[in-house]
Amino acid sequence: MKPLLSSIGYRNMKSLKHLNQYFLKYKWYLILGTLFTFISNLFGVVPAQIVRYALDLVKETIDLYFLYDGFISQKMVYEFFAFSILLYGSLILVLALLKGFFLFLVRQTLIVMSRHIEFDLKNEIYQHYQTLPLSFYRKNNTGDLMARISEDVNKVRMYVGPSLMYGLNLISVFILVVWYMLSVNQKLTWYVLLPVPFLSGSIYFVNTIIMRKSEQIQANLSKISTFTQEAFSGIRVLKAFVQEEPSTIAFTKQANVYREKSLDLVKVDSLFTPLVSVLAGLSSVIVVYVGGLEVMAGRLTAGSITEFILYVYMLTWPMIALGWTTSQIQRAAASQQRINEFLEIKTDIISQENINHEVEGAIEVKNVTFTYTDSGIVALKNFSMSINAGESVAILGTTGAGKSTVANLLCRMYDANEGEIKIDGLPIKSLNVNKYRSQIGYVPQDVFLFSDSIRNNVRFGSNEMSEEEIIKAAKDADLYNNVIDFPEGFDTVLGERGVTLSGGQKQRLSIARAIAREPKILILDDCLSAVDTKTENQILNNLQGIMKGRTSIIISHRVSSAKLADKIIMLDDGNIIEQGSHEELMNANNAYKELYEKQLQVEEV
Incomplete structure (x- = not known):
């Protein structure tokens, strides 16, 4: 497991340390989720032993059945055999239902926790943005800010939710399966686990590539967000200068870069499933060969071989999920590192x-x-x-x-x-x-109005303002006569950045907003x-x-x-x-x- 831990990397884990405060906050979700994961997998592993008992019973009962051929006891042997098989089958069904129930509880704890963390992280980033000075916004574009609070946070959520869930599932399955394997036959267990170090080494190599490509993709996504935001905000200028086609070509160029980088990442990701499948198949071959020798030597039964094969396939899905999980951790680390870059910036005001x-x-x-x-x-x-x-x-x-x-x-x-x-x-x-x-009542040179009603724009920053005060501010700014001419009056909802109003009306509304506060x-x-x-x-x-x-x-x-x-x-x-x-x-x-x-x-x- 050491190469596996190395594959995540110290630098990545250092970036993800910021999330520990949320794991501590929602520790009961995490503790219960871990417990439910272990119980769910326990009910999933035990049926393999029941299958071993059933197959060994079949072998022994068939020999006994033919031994009493022609005797009345043969019917008793058959009835006992049928009852035992029915009992084993019912027990497997009950265990499957219990596994499903606890798997439901796993998702109701770990996935719910991830949504809470996503909510808190977005709020933390947004609140931190509010504290940063204007100098920060002069250096960073809006698209990049939006990408970090949306796309990057979503990547992090995949780590604290599904990735964590599959990771705990892998650990619990690995512990339970190896424990039961060793209790059956230690020699065969070590042969089955022989491909695991090769798997860990392969994951380390592939994930190094994934980390690098994920950082490039997120950076490119920020560029696309910025380009799109500027294009839509300045759509009137684009149309006035007939630049729709050049703008589309420029966007397509950016999107092509993003597509090519994403396809490169998909190619690397696609190495995981065939790699794990080959190694799982190799383990099955080893079980059949080495297990067959053990059966011939009288140290194992045929049921034990079947049990081992079931264990191998129980490990196959977690191993496949391991590739996906480590990939998601790498992406989350890259995204959290980008988030941390802004969270570490402190205001000097x-x-x-x-x-x-x-x-x-x-x-x-x-x-x-x-x-x-x-x-x-x-x-x-x-x-x-x-x-x-x-x-x-x-x-x-x-x-x-x-x-x-x-x-x-x-x-x-x-x-x-x-x-x-x-x-x-x-x-x-x-x-x-x-x-x-x-x-302070401040009317900036570059007027900014919110996509809200005229009333709410006037009383922005002072929600307790009366209707009379709003009307007085509008009259003082020589805006009142324009407002009452609108069908919905002060309830008229403005378009983005106040596009509904003329330039002069926007400036007068901005003046009304400033003087309505009765500033000193x-x-x-x-x-x-x-x-x-x-x-x-x-x-x-x-x-x-x-x-x-x-x-x-x-x-x-x-x-x-x-x-x-x-x-x-x-x-x-x-x-x-x-x-x-x-x-x-x-x-x-x-x-x-x-x-x-x-x-x-x-x-x-």
């Missing part, structure tokens, strides 16, 4: 003191420099600003100036590489992250870029009332949005080039005034 602070809104950013680690882009350079509670600041600049980076840092999606950010005089890193974020800090990241000038003015007029009493950061490339703010900051390539009120910057006659006049001319045209 943690609270140092975990202070549950009720935010008033004073913000101080001092000498902050920030670089995106995945791209190496320096987004902010020695950036500083100060906002009193209840004040509003507009941050203007061209694309790539670093405006959205400021919003991400204030929401603590990232931590600054250098410098410090304080909220109400407290370092932002000392605040409880969830408590702090719950007091309101961050608007270029949220009016998709609305027309008239709608923009309407929203801005509404925002004047909304922004009173709360700290507001308006990020935009439009000067019209910036005029609402108490202070304006001009950014260029991560540096502050101007700051002050609208009047001060106009009088300074620099970049702000130039931008203002250009946009004014465009609006007049």
Whole structure:
């Protein structure tokens, strides 16, 4: 058995160690499943002994039957023989029913346990995904994340369920069969077990190949998932550029790679069954030959030979299952290793003191420099600003100036590489992250809406919101009139990513979602870029009332949005080039005034 254990490999078992916590959690399922497996196989092995007794009885009774030929005792011998055979047959039937009953219990424990573990593992991965920072999602694509929580977890379930069940079945059958074999004839037992080391060595060799190919297949499956997800999310762009055929060709190319790798794995897998069949047949030949010699020497009976042959075939299916089981363990190890890669990543966005602070809104950013680690882009350079509670600041600049980076840092999606950010005089890193974020209303530049009703999108993050509050938020975002025009009003269910709505409607719904929370800090990241000038003015007029009493950061490339703010900051390539009120910057006659006049001319045209 040592080569067999080696075939699983230390590295694989190390990856699967993560599942030990679940085996401990569901230990009674595992203990009872193991017990039921042993009992089930005990009822499966005992009939072989009954067959031996029956065949030996047949041989002895036939000789006795003909010995009393012509005597009345011959009928008594026949009746005793018929009753004994009927008794043996009934006993075998009862044992088969008992074996089936306990096999049912095996599946009700071990397979049920595997479903519980699958459920817990998926939840663990999903919850862990929620804790990871934005930097993680910039480095990893959605398809790969989905593959690890679906395909990889399914491979792991096959290990903790069917593979474990067949593994326990093999161990219990092997122990029982070998025990009974040795009790009948030790010499013949060792001859029967002679092919087992060759089988273990073959499994070790084949499974090394399976492990490597399984890792390649899972990696390729992630690529396919990513490609498909991007194609369906961007289907409108694909159709607009008439790229359906090139997209199909590219998908077919990826699918062909997956098919070829899968077929290679099938070829390797197919070696197991004929290999085990040949070795089982070899064991049967050995039983007949060596057993025949033992019968001739008077050390065995013909019934014992039949019993041994039955034992050989009892071992055949577990040996075949051994190939499948070890293959599944290899695949599960490869999948669990991929899962562990993400589970071992820890978020760096943690609270140092975990202070549950009720935010008033004073913000101080001092000498902050920030670089995106995945791209190496320096987004902010020695950036500083100060906002009193209840004040509003507009941050203007061209694309790539670093405006959205400021919003991400204030929401603590990232931590600054250098410098410090304080909220109400407290370092932002000392605040409880969830408590702090719950007091921020954030409207991102890239609007994301959920495939749910408009009502649920507005009250996202605050399920206790009243209908009046939802309607008020929609009115303040100048969305209410659009919503009531829909046949189902606020119960209208949006398509994926809000595809049901226009670009401007999606932005206004995103604004309504942010202001409905009554946040202490309101961050608007270029949220009016998709609305027309008239709608923009309407929203801005509404925002004047909304922004009173709360700290507001308006990020935009439009000067019209910036005029609402108490202070304006001009950014260029991560540096502050101007700051002050609208009047001060106009009088300074620099970049702000130039931008203002250009946009004014465009609006007049």
